[in-house]
Amino acid sequence: MIKDHPQSAKEFLKDNKKAAWHDSALWFLREKRDRAAKEVPDWEDLRSHAAQIKSHTISHLASYLEEFEKNANNKGIHVHWAETAKDHNEIIYDLLKKRSMTKVVKSKSMLTEECHLNPFLEKKGVEVIDTDLGERIIQFNNEPPSHIVVPAIHLKKEEIGVIFEKHLNSEKGNADPKYLTETARQHLREKFLNAQAGITGANFGIAETGTIVVCTNEGNADLGTSLPPLHIVSMGIEKIIPKFSDLSVFLRLLARSATGQPITTYSSHFNGPNNNGEMHVVLVDNGRSKLLAQKDFVLALNCIRCGACLNTCPVYRRTGGHSYGYTIPGPIGSVLAPHKDATSHKSLPFASSLCGSCTAVCPVKIDLHHQLLKWREELDKKGKTPLPKKLAMKTLSLIFRNILLYKLISKLKRTINLMPRFILYSRLNKWGAEREMPKIPKSTFKQQYAKYKKDQK
Amino acid sequence: MSRSKILSAIRSNENSIYKSEHPGVYKSKNNLQNLIYAEQIKKVGGFIYSFSEGHEAILNLKTIFGEMNSTYSYKETDFIKSNIPLHFQTPPHDCKNIDILMIKAELAVIENAAIWVTDPLEFPRSALFLTQHLIVVVDPTTMVNDMHAAYQKINKLNANFGVFISGPSKTADVEQCLVIGAHGPRSLTILMEEK
Numbered sequence: 001m002i003k004d005h006p007q008s009a010k011e012f013l014k015d016n017k018k019a020a021w022h023d024s025a026l027w028f029l030r031e032k033r034d035r036a037a038k039e040v041p042d043w044e045d046l047r048s049h050a051a052q053i054k055s056h057t058i059s060h061l062a063s064y065l066e067e068f069e070k071n072a073n074n075k076g077i078h079v080h081w082a083e084t085a086k087d088h089n090e091i092i093y094d095l096l097k098k099r100s101m102t103k104v105v106k107s108k109s110m111l112t113e114e115c116h117l118n119p120f121l122e123k124k125g126v127e128v129i130d131t132d133l134g135e136r137i138i139q140f141n142n143e144p145p146s147h148i149v150v151p152a153i154h155l156k157k158e159e160i161g162v163i164f165e166k167h168l169n170s171e172k173g174n175a176d177p178k179y180l181t182e183t184a185r186q187h188l189r190e191k192f193l194n195a196q197a198g199i200t201g202a203n204f205g206i207a208e209t210g211t212i213v214v215c216t217n218e219g220n221a222d223l224g225t226s227l228p229p230l231h232i233v234s235m236g237i238e239k240i241i242p243k244f245s246d247l248s249v250f251l252r253l254l255a256r257s258a259t260g261q262p263i264t265t266y267s268s269h270f271n272g273p274n275n276n277g278e279m280h281v282v283l284v285d286n287g288r289s290k291l292l293a294q295k296d297f298v299l300a301l302n303c304i305r306c307g308a309c310l311n312t313c314p315v316y317r318r319t320g321g322h323s324y325g326y327t328i329p330g331p332i333g334s335v336l337a338p339h340k341d342a343t344s345h346k347s348l349p350f351a352s353s354l355c356g357s358c359t360a361v362c363p364v365k366i367d368l369h370h371q372l373l374k375w376r377e378e379l380d381k382k383g384k385t386p387l388p389k390k391l392a393m394k395t396l397s398l399i400f401r402n403i404l405l406y407k408l409i410s411k412l413k414r415t416i417n418l419m420p421r422f423i424l425y426s427r428l429n430k431w432g433a434e435r436e437m438p439k440i441p442k443s444t445f446k447q448q449y450a451k452y453k454k455d456q457k
Numbered sequence: 458m459s460r461s462k463i464l465s466a467i468r469s470n471e472n473s474i475y476k477s478e479h480p481g482v483y484k485s486k487n488n489l490q491n492l493i494y495a496e497q498i499k500k501v502g503g504f505i506y507s508f509s510e511g512h513e514a515i516l517n518l519k520t521i522f523g524e525m526n527s528t529y530s531y532k533e534t535d536f537i538k539s540n541i542p543l544h545f546q547t548p549p550h551d552c553k554n555i556d557i558l559m560i561k562a563e564l565a566v567i568e569n570a571a572i573w574v575t576d577p578l579e580f581p582r583s584a585l586f587l588t589q590h591l592i593v594v595v596d597p598t599t600m601v602n603d604m605h606a607a608y609q610k611i612n613k614l615n616a617n618f619g620v621f622i623s624g625p626s627k628t629a630d631v632e633q634c635l636v637i638g639a640h641g642p643r644s645l646t647i648l649m650e651e652k
Contacts, residue, residue: 025633042486052480059476062467075617081460133639134630150630157632177631181639188640193550211614219586219626219641226583227549237463242479244614248604249483251621252568262497262569263604263623266641272617275545275581285463292470 004347009319032260051365054302071210085115101196107221109201131220146321149307198224202235253363309358331358349375485605497570501624511536525556549583558588575616
């Protein structure tokens with residue numbers, strides 16, 4: 001049973017200081033994104049171009065997938081098709097089993113998280129090592145990522161120090177990021193050198209050439225694929241782009257939107273198997289084709305997983321990724337999750353102030369806040385709006401539609417100022433649980449305007 | 458058969474959405490001309506010297522990181538010599554003890570300091586990532602303004618692998634604190650050839 005967002009958020013907010021730190025750490029990323037975007041004078045043109053490429057691709061997806069398969073095959077890359085998460089996991093296990101491989105290194109892939117590949121392979125006796133530093137930290141801590149780009153952002157360095165003490169025998173009490181990174185470097189170099197297979201995600205798959213592009217800062221995807229003889233790529237079908245030259249648009253947008261870097265340290269183009277090696281691509285549907293039929297939601301397939309909408313979201317920043325209870329948190333997760341299961345994730349479209357900041361920063365122009373609003377409508381049709389919310393909305397609607405009632409309430413609401421705290425801040429007032437209520441002004445806007453007009457004369 | 462099921466599901470569903478055209482190749486506005494490569498490489502954590510300052514570049518690395526023993530360079534110079542044998546058929550794991558690798562970039566991009574290299578013919582690709590320090594020689598006539606110009610120049614990738622590298626490997630996964638030297642090279646030095 002997945003907890004509703006407000007419940008889980010409450011747990012996150014118990015540690016007030018850490019929650020405030022989380023908020024500022026992500027705002028720092030958002031500010032870096034802004035500076036990077038401003039450095040590119042044609043930023044808005046790039047966004048429009050990227051959105052057009054994505055929308056075009058999505059509306060011709062089947063033929064681009066076939067083109068990708070054909071061109072990849074010509075380069076000696078094997079292509080597999082997985083309808084579901086289960087198919088995906090089984091295809092990968094089968095590839096490993098046939099080669100008697102039990103040691104795998106993996107670079108960051110949200111799709112393998114979505115498919116729960118690690119627990120599946122571990123049950124079969126395969127060791128899967130996540131090699132992105134943030135992913136390795138949370139793998140040790142046995143928890144899911146809380147962010148799609150910086151997966152361990154919910155942990156303070158002291159907590160990471162303790163995790164490393166336990167798993168890597170690091171110095172007690174040493175929480176220096178440089179020391180911790182070096183410790184992980186030594187540990188993971190061993191793992192890279194001993195791996196039998198490397199699994200990566202895919203940032204882009206190019207139909208025209210059958211190429212896979214993977215972007216990292218740490219170089220873990222490159223070490224994980226240049227050493228072992230087998231490279232398996234786990235790729236969602238929406239990651240296809242038509243042309244090799246389209247990459248210039250996306251690579252200019254991706255890192256700037258994600259972390260404010262002009263490009264990631266490594267943008268690796270896998271154009272065929274490594275010397276004496278094998279390369280396999282698993283194309284995964286897992287519900288994506290269903291989204292194609294829903295014109296109100298189809299733009300969500302444009303997503304390039306940069307995380308900009310998470311970093312800017314006032315609700316994400318203040319409640320943490322785990323509060324969402326879905327592989328992908330934040331605004332993009334909140335529009336994707338209900339497609340998987342509208343009942344379990346019914347609270348997510350409400351985990352938004354609808355301020356629209358997500359839509360404004362999205363490099364591929366997904367209409368995120370419109371989709372969140374649309375979901376609220378859909379959920380209401382399905383009878384999934386929480387009763388207090390529904391009653392409040394019905395009451396407000398009644399007041400706003402009736403001028404006399406509106407005037408009466410305007411007069412009455414000033415009595416709120418006179419209410420004793422224990423009534424005003426009773427459990428019925430959810431808003432007041434965490435914050436002070438604003439003081440109601442002595443006169444209404446209409447009264448103030450009338451007075452202003454009179455004074456003018 | 459998953460393949461046909463997925464494709465037919467996509468075909469029947471994609472018909473319900475608006476079919477739009479591909480917008481074509483992005484016309485670069487070329488408005489980043491005032492950027493200077495040397496400044497961009499410093500921003501991404503790299504060092505830069507002119508090729509004639511090669512000795513200083515090596516000295517800089519030794520001052521920061523200490524003594525270095527095994528080196529491989531694509532060509533012999535008076536400041537770096539190959540003292541380990543590498544060739545295309547070298548097992549990829551044998552590159553694990555390289556201290557300094559010097560390569561030649563095929564092109565360099567000014568807007569993000571990235572250099573482009575494709576699957577090297579003279580050593581396994583693992584060397585690019587296992588080496589502790591990477592030195593990249595850039596011919597200034599191969600520099601382009603932005604990524605659009607870069608892909609225009611690359612045109613078609615024939616090698617099995619090509620990579621843009623912008624600065625040394627890095628991470629900020631611990632508390633958003635930038636640490637240089639994650640899994641790959643701890644430093645990246647650009648040696649700019651004289652025009």
